[in-house]
Amino acid sequence: MFKTTLFRIVKSGWQSFVRNYWLSAATVAVMILALFVIAGLTLFNVMTQAVVANLQNRVDVSVYFNKDTEEAKVLSVRQELVALPEVKSVDYVSQGEALKRFQELHKNNQVLLRSLQELDQNPLEASLNIKANQASQYEAISDYLSQDRFQGIIDKINYKQNKDIIGRLTRLTGNIQMGGFVISLFLGLLALLVTFNTVRLTMYTWREEISVMRFVGADNWFIRGPFVVEGVLYGIASAMTTIIVIFPILYFISPKITNFLPEVDLLFFYQTNFWQFILLLFGIGIVLGGVSSLIAIRRYLKA
Amino acid sequence: MIVFQKISKIYDGCTALNNIDLTIKAKEFVSLAGPSGAGKSTLLKLLIGEEKPSKGKLFLDKQNIHLVKEKDMPKLRRKIGMVFQDFRLLSDRTAYENVAFAMEVAGATDKEIKQDVPQLLELVGLVDKLNQFPHQLSGGEKQRVAIARALIHRPSVILADEPTGNLDLLNSWDIVRLLQKINELGTTIILATHDREIINNLGRRVITLDKGRVIRDEANGRYIL
Numbered sequence: 001m002f003k004t005t006l007f008r009i010v011k012s013g014w015q016s017f018v019r020n021y022w023l024s025a026a027t028v029a030v031m032i033l034a035l036f037v038i039a040g041l042t043l044f045n046v047m048t049q050a051v052v053a054n055l056q057n058r059v060d061v062s063v064y065f066n067k068d069t070e071e072a073k074v075l076s077v078r079q080e081l082v083a084l085p086e087v088k089s090v091d092y093v094s095q096g097e098a099l100k101r102f103q104e105l106h107k108n109n110q111v112l113l114r115s116l117q118e119l120d121q122n123p124l125e126a127s128l129n130i131k132a133n134q135a136s137q138y139e140a141i142s143d144y145l146s147q148d149r150f151q152g153i154i155d156k157i158n159y160k161q162n163k164d165i166i167g168r169l170t171r172l173t174g175n176i177q178m179g180g181f182v183i184s185l186f187l188g189l190l191a192l193l194v195t196f197n198t199v200r201l202t203m204y205t206w207r208e209e210i211s212v213m214r215f216v217g218a219d220n221w222f223i224r225g226p227f228v229v230e231g232v233l234y235g236i237a238s239a240m241t242t243i244i245v246i247f248p249i250l251y252f253i254s255p256k257i258t259n260f261l262p263e264v265d266l267l268f269f270y271q272t273n274f275w276q277f278i279l280l281l282f283g284i285g286i287v288l289g290g291v292s293s294l295i296a297i298r299r300y301l302k303a
Numbered sequence: 304m305i306v307f308q309k310i311s312k313i314y315d316g317c318t319a320l321n322n323i324d325l326t327i328k329a330k331e332f333v334s335l336a337g338p339s340g341a342g343k344s345t346l347l348k349l350l351i352g353e354e355k356p357s358k359g360k361l362f363l364d365k366q367n368i369h370l371v372k373e374k375d376m377p378k379l380r381r382k383i384g385m386v387f388q389d390f391r392l393l394s395d396r397t398a399y400e401n402v403a404f405a406m407e408v409a410g411a412t413d414k415e416i417k418q419d420v421p422q423l424l425e426l427v428g429l430v431d432k433l434n435q436f437p438h439q440l441s442g443g444e445k446q447r448v449a450i451a452r453a454l455i456h457r458p459s460v461i462l463a464d465e466p467t468g469n470l471d472l473l474n475s476w477d478i479v480r481l482l483q484k485i486n487e488l489g490t491t492i493i494l495a496t497h498d499r500e501i502i503n504n505l506g507r508r509v510i511t512l513d514k515g516r517v518i519r520d521e522a523n524g525r526y527i528l
């Protein structure tokens with residue numbers, strides 16, 4: 001009995017979806033737009049995150065050690081820093097290494113190189129290049145290194161010089177992420193509301209039929225069921241179309257974005273996270289279609 | 304048997320039915336006459352539980368209709384067949400599917416449906432239009448599908464609310480004759496209409512309503528206003 005009823009409900013929903021193909025097509029079209037906005041926003045957020053991460057990667061703080069500091073001491077400071085939760089990585093640049101880099105950097109400047117040779121010892125200091133997990137954490141790292149016990153060995157920390165730019169960057173990345181989030185939330189909500197209303201309008205065209213079903217003696221689930229099935233079918237159809245349509249669009253757009261932002265490859269991201277996208281779009285589509293129908297039909301079922 | 308006991312229905316201070324006392328016996332053919340707004344449709348709506356009376360009691364086969372719980376309402380509606388002026392067919396289903404739907408909701412098996420639906424459509428003379436959609440049928444044909452659907456649960460009562468209101472003379476008589484035939488097979492028929500000719504030619508009980516009151520109730524009645 002239950003199986004027969006379930007089968008009839010699904011069949012009835014499918015029939016209505018196919019027979020009223022114009023109505024279905026219009027509803028699905030609106031849902032495609034909504035899902036497209038949601039997928040687009042997801043990709044947009046991936047893009048902003050990549051840009052933010054890239055900007056953050058370019059910032060670091062360097063600590064320069066007095067020339068007479070033993071290498072073992074520098075390395076022990078490094079050990080200490082690595083253990084801090086704020087610190088992402090610490091690169092050690094020895095005096096010799098610093099000199100090599102300097103020579104490499106200025107290999108075309110013979111005057112500079114010759115004057116360097118005039119000196120009897122290496123004028124450069126050993127240093128640690130510290131990267132924090134977040135731009136806002138540099139201040140704390142700088143404070144840590146300003147403790148009295150490091151006074152004797154540390155010559156200078158270049159955080160002070162970079163402080164302004166780091167601060168600005170912190171604010172900028174925060175704004176980009178916050179802005180992206182707010183825009184996503186707003187547009188996503190808009191898309192959901194438009195879809196909900198469209199499904200409601202579709203159900204409105206069925207209000208006569210619903211009253212007929214009631215007269216014939218259908219119980220509420222027998223009336224509701226097919227409409228929910230139809231709503232779910234809208235969701236499946238629109239999710240499927242959206243997923244397919246995104247491919248050619250990314251194929252054309254992705255290389256252009258990569259030209260601007262070399263660290264962003266949206267097509268690659270889409271391909272590697274393909275299953276997550278399927279899950280996301282199908283999930284949203286099915287829930288949105290089903291729940292919208294369920295809510296929309298409620299008012300016509302009041303006996 | 305249907306019994307109205309001192310039934311009144313008041314909509315926002317406007318009295319649609321006023322203190323109605325009526326008994327309709329099983330297998331009767333009763334016409335409800337009266338001008339528009341007399342209360343005919345309200346009477347039928349009370350019977351199928353779509354409206355509740357403001358006062359009084361209403362019994363169908365000794366069951367007080369307005370004490371039926373909401374979840375048992377579908378079962379009650381299956382005991383009563385309804386036919387409307389505007390047919391009320393499901394527009395995206397064929398004649399066959401419209402009738403089958405009424406059986407599906409009651410949980411009939413596929414076998415029963417395959418057996419009963421063609422039989423009923425044959426009874427109303429539509430066996431060659433099984434797969435037509437409502438928009439492909441004439442008014443008279445649509446009404447016959449509606450009657451077949453109303454009959455599917457072998458109801459004890461059929462309520463027909465202006466079933467000929469949208470039909471031409473010839474089709475109207477077809478429908479009335481069909482209702483007579485169904486009545487002869489043992490179903491109570493309550494026919495609400497303001498078609499003078501039909502009522503006068505039926506020669507059966509006529510209950511005349513005006514302004515929510517029963518003003519005449521005659522066994523071999525005529526349409527008099």
